[in-house]
Amino acid sequence: MPPEVADAVSALGYAARVAILGYLHQHGPATRSELAEELKLGTKNTQFHLAALVALGALTRDPSAEDARRGQIVTYTLVPERVAELHADLGKHIGVQ
Numbered sequence: 586m587p588p589e590v591a592d593a594v595s596a597l598g599y600a601a602r603v604a605i606l607g608y609l610h611q612h613g614p615a616t617r618s619e620l621a622e623e624l625k626l627g628t629k630n631t632q633f634h635l636a637a638l639v640a641l642g643a644l645t646r647d648p649s650a651e652d653a654r655r656g657q658i659v660t661y662t663l664v665p666e667r668v669a670e671l672h673a674d675l676g677k678h679i680g681v682q
Contacts, residue, residue, distance in 0.1 A: 586678075593675035596641045596668070601626055601634045606643060609663040614647075616658055635661055642667045 586594075596602055604624050609615060615623075621631040638644040639661070646653075647660045 589671075589674040590678040592641050593671040593678070596638060596643050596671045597675060599634065601630065602638055605631070605634055605638065605661075606663060606668055609644070609661065610665070610668075614660045614662040616660055620661070641671070643671065 596606075601624070604626075605620055608620060608624060612623075617628065617631050617635060620626070620635070621628045624631070626634075635644065635646075639646055639650075643664055644661050645664055647662065648657065653659060
């Protein structure tokens with residue numbers, strides 16, 4: 586499987602990740618706690634999925650991991666162009682785009 590398709594499956598192949606992407610698309614930036622509460626996901630589960638989505642470029646975090654201090658609130662923002670790219674890569678691979 587080509588790397589770009591593997592990335593698309595990683596981002597879009599989990600219901601929790603799709604829910605996070607959808608929530609951020611509809612409501613704008615949010616914290617891990619807000620996402621966990623609104624989507625009825627555990628905090629650690631939410632953090633796991635957020636980290637993966639950031640690594641795939643589908644989300645950004647503010648402050649960045651390098652700039653964050655312990656206990657600081659982190660806000661996550663959707664990167665719509667990257668999500669569209671992942672979606673298109675998956676569609677091309679399965680022959681629907």
